[in-house]
């Protein structure tokens with residue numbers, strides 16, 4: 001049920017019926033999601049089920065982590081990880097290769113549970129790295145991870161319905177392990193902006209979809225609309241932003257849109273955000289889904305595995321700061 005719109009382009013969708021026992025209610029919700037996916041590729045969700053306390057603790061964890069000395073953060077350098085876990089320094093990432101670097105620092109965490117023996121796939125899945133001397137940090141981040149993953153897992157059946165597929169279509173293709181949570185800190189942009197430097201340059205996300213928490217009082221996220229204009233995705237208290245990524249765009253032959261977005265923090269103060277990137281398992285083949293290739297919409301993409309695709313994009317993103 002679409003209850004309201006923030007402004008013309010990005011709808012707010014109420015997820016109260018996401019796991020309703022009534023299939024008609026789930027289908028109605030899926031129809032709204034489809035509408036957002038085939039037009040903007042972005043929507044806000046409310047009644048998303050992640051408790052405020054869990055969010056606040058994760059944000060507090062981010063604030064504590066980014067305040068530790070740079071030497072301590074660099075001990076967790078993402079470049080030292082075989083599977084993209086750990087710390088990225090300011091300008092260490094560059095999502096838009098026309099730019100020089102992104103003015104944010106980040107900390108990436110994947111799935112883990114007590115007693116896990118990791119069978120690294122050598123690329124995306126593997127153990128996390130954690131800072132010393134930050135009590136509660138790991139717990140607060142992993143609690144958020146679990147809650148956001150639960151939300152993500154509840155969305156896949158709706159995306160399946162939205163694509164006229166059986167509700168369990170994605171069930172054997174996505175596991176918890178395919179999700180990465182990222183703490184992000186954007187310092188204020190200097191008054192005199194540096195040429196080719198944005199908080200995060202114009203990009204699309206690489207996975208199926210992203211669940212994004214953004215700080216209420218620091219607007220920075222912008223989404224490119226179909227006319228090529230930047231639309232502000234203002235923070236709306238009580239909501240999260242949901243945007244599609246390239247995996248779903250490739251899978252649907254662009255019927256579902258993976259929309260270009262960027263963030264520029266001009267607020268004069270620091271900004272935190274927390275995306276959870278929910279991809280599929282590594283070996284899932286992104287072949288066009290039934291009905292997505294038609295004479296009017298011929299196949300656009302080379303068929304690749306989901307994992308190879310994300311890995312190749314991440315390798316390019318970090319290439320500039322790899323030593």
Ligand SMILES: O=C(O)CCC(=O)C(=O)O
Nearest residue numbers: 200205214221263273275
């Ligand atoms: O911080 C934001 O609002 C957006 C972050 C983002 O687009 C990303 O990490 O992919």
Ligand SMILES: [Fe+2]
Nearest residue numbers: 203204205261
């Ligand atoms: Fe993004």
